[in-house]
Amino acid sequence: MKKINDMECNIREGIFMEKWKCPVCGYVYDATLGIPDNGIDPGTSLEQLPDDWVCPLCGVPKEDFKKE
Ligand SMILES: [Zn+2]
Numbered sequence: 001m002k003k004i005n006d007m008e009c010n011i012r013e014g015i016f017m018e019k020w021k022c023p024v025c026g027y028v029y030d031a032t033l034g035i036p037d038n039g040i041d042p043g044t045s046l047e048q049l050p051d052d053w054v055c056p057l058c059g060v061p062k063e064d065f066k067k068e
Pocket residue numbers: 022023024025026027055056057058059060
């Protein structure tokens with residue numbers, strides 16, 4: 001009998017280790033951590049953030065963030 005590895009099933013492609021950096025202030029959005037203080041759950045990629053989300057430090061729109 002083969003057992004399915006639950007851990008493999010739970011991995012969401014492209015989420016883990018994803019980091020985005022603000023080009024102005026250097027703030028790093030870590031998708032693994034999210035921003036719990038702002039209601040952003042851990043595991044939320046930059047694409048999944050609201051379109052009007054901006055850098056919490058300097059207000060740069062998310063489109064300007066650079067993937068690390
Ligand atoms: Zn910034």
